[in-house]
Amino acid sequence: MKNQLKEKIRTRMPDSEKPIESGIIIPGSPIAQKRHRYRRNGKQIISYDPSSKEKTMVRKTMSYEWANNPMTEPLAVVMTFYCSRPKSQYRSGKYSNILKEDAPVLKTSKPDVDNYIKFYMDCGNGILWGDDAQVVRIEAWKRYADDKGARVEMEVWAI
Numbered sequence: 001m002k003n004q005l006k007e008k009i010r011t012r013m014p015d016s017e018k019p020i021e022s023g024i025i026i027p028g029s030p031i032a033q034k035r036h037r038y039r040r041n042g043k044q045i046i047s048y049d050p051s052s053k054e055k056t057m058v059r060k061t062m063s064y065e066w067a068n069n070p071m072t073e074p075l076a077v078v079m080t081f082y083c084s085r086p087k088s089q090y091r092s093g094k095y096s097n098i099l100k101e102d103a104p105v106l107k108t109s110k111p112d113v114d115n116y117i118k119f120y121m122d123c124g125n126g127i128l129w130g131d132d133a134q135v136v137r138i139e140a141w142k143r144y145a146d147d148k149g150a151r152v153e154m155e156v157w158a159i
Contacts, residue, residue: 024065024128026058026120026152030081030142032111033118051119058123071129076137076157081116082145083107089144107142116142120152128156 034050049055089103090096117140121132129135136159145151 022066022068022071023153023155024062026061026065026154027149028152029084029150030116030152031058031119032115033122055119055123058120059127062123062127066127070126071134071156071158073134074136074159075129075134076159077121077135077139078155078157079117079120079138079140080153081107081113081140081142082148082151082153083142084150085144103144105143107144113140113142116140116152120154124154128154 031051031054036047037050038045038047040046085099085103089100091098091100117138121135125132
């Protein structure tokens with residue numbers, strides 16, 4: 001599917017404007033954007049982001065992985081979220097490290113893929129791109145992790 005997206009982008013543009021591909025890998029379980037919370041401080045109501053500590057950690061990883069300046073052109077982003085598998089998808093006994101034959105590849109349980117996207121798009125602001133409004137196309141996959149473990153893979157294409 002990723003190759004199909006790349007081909008569609010390439011075929012719609014003149015040779016002088018072929019997209020530039022850059023990618024990063026963020027190790028660890030994918031993190032979903034949490035809803036903003038509100039608290040009362042006397043007569044004042046204060047809004048805060050409960051994901052701010054996680055965002056700081058991910059932004060540091062992105063800064064380390066991304067050596068370039070933030071991109072300024074319209075972008076296409078492909079994100080793949082590799083989530084840890086539940087224990088119920090593995091066999092039992094001495095074969096407990098082997099997956100069951102009917103174990104799914106794609107993750108269809110919560111959190112929703114759009115919450116993952118929101119979190120990582122916000123983290124990329126000022127590092128991968130100036131503002132996430134520059135992203136004009138997104139493709140995202142939510143899968144169970146393979147041998148490489150839980151992680152987030154992002155490909156960024158200048159269009």
